[in-house]
Amino acid sequence: MQQIIFFFIRNKNFLLFALLFFISFILTVQSHSFHTSKFVSSANFFSGGIYSIRNNVTDYFRLGDENKNLIEENMRLRKQLEGFKNGEISVKIDSSLLPSRYMFSSARVINNSYSRSKNFITLNKGASDSLKADMGAITSKGIVGIINKTSKNYATVQSILNTNSQINAKLKKSNHFGSLVWNTKDPNVVQLIDVPRLAPVMVGDTIVTGGRSTIFPKGILIGIIKEFELGKDDNYYDLDILLFNDMTSIDHVYLIKNTEAEEIKELEKSVNDAE
């Protein structure tokens, strides 16, 4: 018995080190998967609060760019509105579609990272503003990521610049699907992999979200094709996509909630269970 106690006393530094290193390791492994609930996250009262204070100061330096973005978006929306006014007014609007199943809300980015291999964005709204995990985040220019954790007043978004992120996307022109991933090299370039070989791929084509998941609606802008090459087994294309968004300067985001997501998931689950 005494021997054991002596052993512990003699090696207490090593044992303490091993224990804490092990805890860190577990936390790290946990952070590499999307759905395990995370203990370490900037969506908490303390770090969220500090980031908000910082953001209140730095916001003023970005007002110019932010105004420009809003004007651009307004112009685009105004053009669409004019399109509806002229000529297309005779098209009868299907009123059953009008209350869309997607609900939008907005939030501000209070912390943004893009230089690591797993990047997260912290928002200034959380569960009390009815944000939930698995809601999509976009800007007026394109997609940003998916909410992965919320606290009462803050939320973290797993950015598309994260090696765990995998989002369903398609070619706007031909509806061929692929998955959007990131190879960590450039914060403005992501990769669309597994696009079938018979897809007519051209440099400059637009890529939009596919709408196959319950997170993003169909047709949200992502980027344009910058380069492409055949993958390893020659059956699929790997495309480099230049994002419309500048991921290094995001200020406001819109959050998308699919009001029918639960119903869809339940249905799919019951089908899977039945098999």
Added chain:
Amino acid sequence: MQNSDIITNLFRFVALVLLQALLLNHINFLGYINPYLYIIFILVFPFDGNKSLLIFLSFLLGLSIDIFSDSGGVHAAASVFIAYIRPLALKFSFGVSYEYNMIKLNKAPVTERIVYITIMVLLHHFILFIFEIFSLQHILLILKSTLFSGVFSTILILCTLLLFSRKN
């Protein structure tokens, strides 16, 4: 430790966490290079201080940085590691004078000081990027990040030490 030592270290801890989270994590020099100045806390912790305490404080320090940067436990792991390995690094860089508790970091010869800081910084960054990238396929990226961020951190740490060294 003296009372004043405790207050100094506490203040240093908080100041370094805030500086790292609010400023240094957002430098992104050439796209991805950030200095990690906070480990200066582990470097200058009193050499005759309690080793278990240092290991525990390093864990808390790393974890605070992790909370701010949503990175799981990567900074905690790297910090705990260099806190544990610190006596070895001290012995290696300062030799016998360390064993007799004769050494003060700001009075040591410049070359020995640089060796000590470089060893600690590179070890810390290597563990950090292994855990962060977490894939041996990207070993080149790990080494590249370690080298570039390491050089940046080392220079910044040396400058900070010069700036805050007391003249006696």
